[in-house]
Amino acid sequence: MSEHLLSLAIWVPIVAGLIVLATGGDRNAGVARVLALIGAVLGFLVTIPLYTSFAPLHGGAQFEEMRAWIPAFNINYHLGVDGLSMFFVILNAFTTLLVVVAGWEVIQERVAQYMAAFLIMSGLINGAFSSMDAMLFYVFFEAMLIPLYLIVGVWGGQNRVYAAIKLFLYTLMGSLLLLVAFIYLFFKTGHSFEIADFQRIALPLSVQGLLMVAFFFAFAVKVPMFPVHTWLPDAHVEAPTGGSMVLAAITLKLGAYGFLRFALPIAPDAARQYGWIIILLSLIAVVYIGLVALVQTDMKKLVAYSSISHMGFVTLGFYMLVDGAPTTYGVEGALVQMISHGFVSAAMFFCIGVMYDRVHSRKIADYGGVANTMPKFAAFALLFAMANSGLPATSGFVGEFMVIVGAVQVNFWYAALAATTLVFGASYTLWMYKRVIFGEVANSHVAELKDINLREFAVLAVLAVAVLGMGLYPEAFTSKMHTSVDTLISQVKQSKLP
């Protein structure tokens, strides 16, 4: 059974999505919703054993499944997760469940296709996180763009077509170079697409440098890192609430995961040589994008910029490793930050969605005094705003703190610049919160607001539990990733020069 868990995590949502799609037009919208919920719940349930039966002291892949897929190219259907990827499979299934609930009555047009797109995308993303074969990873990595493109383009806001095409082309640009890099490595390893073989072979520095460029474009666009981040605010603003939640919570993590799985272990010497560039770009993201977030007038844009800034922390945490970081704080902190950001950003986008469904505006200026009419909502929103600013006891604090601790050990100035996020993050988040939630009731729209219903309460409550739980007991997460991080670090510390 355990060798098929990952296959189930991939195929249960996809098959469920196809069944939902088969319900057809909006006459059967009710059936489509129920089926989608069942599919999402099942999809989540099959990922839980990944956590409970995970062997924390095992550094390599677990729950492996291997069979030949395309022998002509030596591409295998090889699945497996380690401490780096296991959480993201679960987080993805979890987010998909929330998205299905979040879109329950909000989406009224082409319901079956909407739900199906999310379910299918969820399966594809799980595939990308659990691929042990580079070409299998690529297939999933690319294929998920199709549902994402449709989600943004069909159910998005006014300027959705522009955003959808931009999103697609930006990410495709990166991944095409990745394809060439993979094929090159295929020949260097003697005709193998196994990621483990890629990590093993010796490569001269010049080749590693070029590979790093390819990896950088593929994954930096997805993360997104400064300066290839410009698609994200557009995509977030135009995407429907569910799309934004998945985009922020999961697909961005796929980029960061790519750095961890491919860029660092395959080209460690190039990372040592040129890693400072990534650190520099990460710090720019933290500081500059943090400032950009401060001046936004659109709530979704603000949270989108905040995501970029937070992801800067993640790439910073990874690449400090190559600057001689003595401890695992950087990488582990970055991983914790990724998971935490998954919860917090999903929650923030959901909160904005709740308000948008009622007022049909994302402009901060159109709100004010929401706390008077939606007290329960205001309480939840406060928790998530605090988590986004990195308040202790929330999940947002743990990751940032660990990365900053790691940074102090490497270079004081890294830490000093990174720590500015505690000021900027708090400024833009809390200032937005103040303008939207507090104060006098600003206009008639706000005066007519109804507080959250049971469905919205459920989504927010689940996310609140996750945010607090992770903040209070991060050990539940770090204990399972520790050995894998150690393995990764020992890989990166070794020179691969021939």
Next chain:
Amino acid sequence: MTLASLNLVAALPEIWLLCATSAILLIDLFLKDEQRDITYALSLLALVGAAVFTIEGYSAAPRAAFSGMFVADAMSDVLKVGMYAAVGLMLAYSRSYAADRQIYKGELFTLSLFALLGMMVMASATNLLTLYVGLELLSLSLYALVALPRDNKVATEAAMKYFVLGALASGMLLYGMSMIYGATGSLNVHEIAQKVASGSANATLLVFGLVFIVTGIGFKLGNVPFHMWVPDVYQGSPTAVTLLIGSAPKLAAFAFVIRLLVQALPSLQAQWQGMLIVLAVLSIGIGNVVAIAQTNLKRMLAYSTISHMGFLLLGILSGSLQGYSASMFYAIVYALMSVAGFGVVLLMSRQGFEAERLADLKGLAQRSPWFAWMMLFVMFSMAGIPVFSGFFAKLAVIQAVVADDKLIWLAVVAVLFSLVGAFYYLRVVKLMFMDEPLDASPIAVKFDMRVLLSINCLAILVLGLMPQSLLKLCYESVKTSLGML
């Protein structure tokens, strides 16, 4: 010449098709317009018969006929089956389209079948003369097919353009062939290969001949800078004929290139590789960039064809067995996608209305969701997005190119231009899924076409999920046909 050296059995599919087509030509004379379905049925029967002969006669070992002027080998057999399928689908898809436009006549069927015969001869020719005869039979049939709606100015103009440029290309090709003959004293591809390898042939003459031959190939494949006819012919032809031009002949052209360059002139690989690199880069670049500016769907697909033919060359120019089989896989997958793409255009056309503007696709997802999804498969497959078969076709040719360290730049150029290409495929998906329909009436489709088009499009997906068997088939057949063991 003895009867044994004729070995007519090897050419049985061609002989059958010739007889059947001639019979159809005669029978059709006695049929009234409303009885044309009989011609249609007979034509399909002829295709089925040819397929049976090809599959029955299939064996891995090459079987020569006509004293070595013709060969039935694994590669030609696989390609021929693909051609039958493409022509059969074309006839089925175009039934109501042709009937609405008064071209549902015997000529449509007999000319299509003669074109098919030409392609089959091309696929099996091992002599420069047979190659040329096959090519001309194909081309002349196609010229006439384009001009089938003879009162239509656009179609007549397209036919004229196609004819003049095609004749020029044939002239180039013949000139090149004559030089090769002058240098080697033979028209048989194997003898030419031996003479060239022995070094006794005049190198200057050979290279000159090669330049003309590559030019001729460039014309026929529609590679930049010899591509000018492609958009005009694709746009001007009745869509049913465009479908034919855009699908099966690409399979024949692949065989044509293999026979001429790989089988006859392998020793000149260093020379033709350079020329093909130029053609491939220009085709992929210009094809993809210019396609963006098109508002006519058929024209856009024409430029997309140009870029795909550039990709096809990538496999061949890599000069490896892997590369040749990758190109063959590419040609088959491309024919499948092309048939499906033009099939959707045919489907949306009705009496007095050609659905050939991009805008006509608007809101297809609301008018007919099933076909919108099918077209989405075609578009993403052409763009090379996994998990559709178009991705594996691109993967195969790029892999063949990257195998040569010196050619990695070529792979990077190719993938970057395919990024440009992704835009216009995405735009089609956008029109279908994200725009409101101009005309909300649902699309009336005949049952047989509905089923066939669905199978056609689903095949694109299934071949992507399970490409192994076709990849293996291509590899094995190229390997045995080229005698590389």
